[in-house]
Amino acid sequence: MNAEFMQAFEQLGREKGIAPEVLFDAIEAALISAYKRNFSSAQNVRVALDRDTGEIHVYARKAVVEDVADPRLEISLPEARELDPRYELEDVVELEVTPKNFGRIAAQTAKQVVVQRIREAERGIIYEEYSSRESDIVTGIVQRIEAKNVFVDLGKAEAILQPSEQIPGEVYRHSDRLKTYIIEVKKTTKGPQILVSRTHPGLLKRLFELEVPEIHDGIVEIKSVAREPGLRSKIAVHSRDENVDPVGSCVGHKGMRVQTIVNELKGEKIDIVKWNADPAKYIANALSPAKVVAVDVNETEKASRVIVPDYQLSLAIGKEGQNARLAAKLTGWKIDIKSESQVQTPE
Structure with missing residues (x-):
């Protein structure tokens, strides 16, 4: 790899928000694997990538020992001292073993590493952006529907609107513009998974x-x-x-x-x-549009008894109990609704 090649990697890394040193360290690690894979080597090796010139050197690392059990990983003290008399037991000797045609393999490997790291960095940026927007609204366009899951294009990423988060009876069509609420952003091997809700x-x-x-x-x-x-x-x-x-x-x-x-x-x-800070007034308001005559509250049990005019009873309860149910959920109080005639003539 030449100097221009290295400068291009460095510039690309900066543009994508990856520190050049992180990129070069990743390339060196990948080159070790490439060397072992292509040259069937079980040696302990180190790859040095010159940050300026792009020159690559592969060194076999051998431990200095008294008795050599595996010559691929060890070297005797006399042999080591032939190379440099300063070597002692347990030192590590490095011998250059750079193959002649390693440059082509190195360039290909480096390219793969850079592409992978850029993809990871972009996924990381998207994850950070959307995880910080949990509990917020995003607007997207319906891309496709698969197995009842609606996939929404948010521009930089894709969100999933699962069946449990879809409004019952709402129909979603391709290209529909949709506002959704981000409930969770997960990290996955394929990138961030953004889960959104309409409910x-x-x-x-x-x-x-x-x-x-x-x-x-x-x-x-x-x-x-x-x-x-x-x-x-x-x-x-x-x-x-x-x-x-x-x-x-x-x-x-x-x-x-x-x-x-x-x-x-x-x-x-x-x-x-x-x-209203007064639970009785708040409960009466919550039962709107029904008019309330009186509200008795039991603070200990957080329960209330509400009296409404006879003609307002069905309105206060609502269709299938919906109005009373929502009022209870809104206030956090149990609500028992009675009409005036029910109170006057107990059952």
């Missing part, structure tokens, strides 16, 4: 953070999120500024802000409720 509550939270400036600026805070993906969600918000309405900020002018998020989630209904 995670974090997706809803991040969509609101992107869509509502007051949330992004920290004036309005998202306290809790509860989702039944594709059907209905509830989000509890609180304003740090008493002059700012947290619910109104999230709904937006004529409902524009929340509608954008509903459209992104293909029609998933979203209830935005006001968080």
Whole structure:
């Protein structure tokens, strides 16, 4: 290998973010394997690659011993002292064994090592970039669907939307533009594996953070999120500024802000409720759109009993218990809903 060859390797390494010394060390290690493979050698060898000229020298390393058991790995003290009288027992003698045609093999090996290291470095960069973006939203394009897994092209990398993370009933087509939530980035032998979700509550939270400036600026805070993906969600918000309405900020002018998020989630209904430090008021808000007459709370068991007007009972419970279930998930409280007539005439 000539000097220009070495400069090209060094420049390429720098461009790809690989320290030249790391690259050259890897080439030397690969050349040892190439030498042993091509010359059927069981010797202990060292390869020296001149960083400036590109010259390669192969040295057989032999331990200085009293009695030689394996001449490929050992040399007697008298023989060693013929080479240099300063040698002592247990020293290591290096004898040059560079083959005449080793340059061609070396160049080919070096090229393979550089390509491999660059690929590893690029995978490492992608892993670092996306692992730092866990719990964030990414926008990608649906590339293909295999065994119900949806593969999403993120530009530099490919993400996998597994069946368990897909919104029930949502149809994904090739070239669809899709917002997803990064739940995990794994290191694999084939490079980083990015797992994304359309069902995670974090997706809803991040969509609101992107869509509502007051949330992004920290004036309005998202306290809790509860989702039944594709059907209905509830989000509890609180304003740090008493002059700012947290619910109104999230709904937006004529409902524009929340509608954008509903459209992104293909029609998933979203209830935005006001968080309150008082559990009774918070639970009443969480059961929106139903109107609540009274809430009794048991702090010890974190359970509540909610009384609603008779005509509001089905609304408070919701279809198949959905409204009550989401309210319980949102608040973290058990909620038992009764109508006024049930309370007056106990069963």
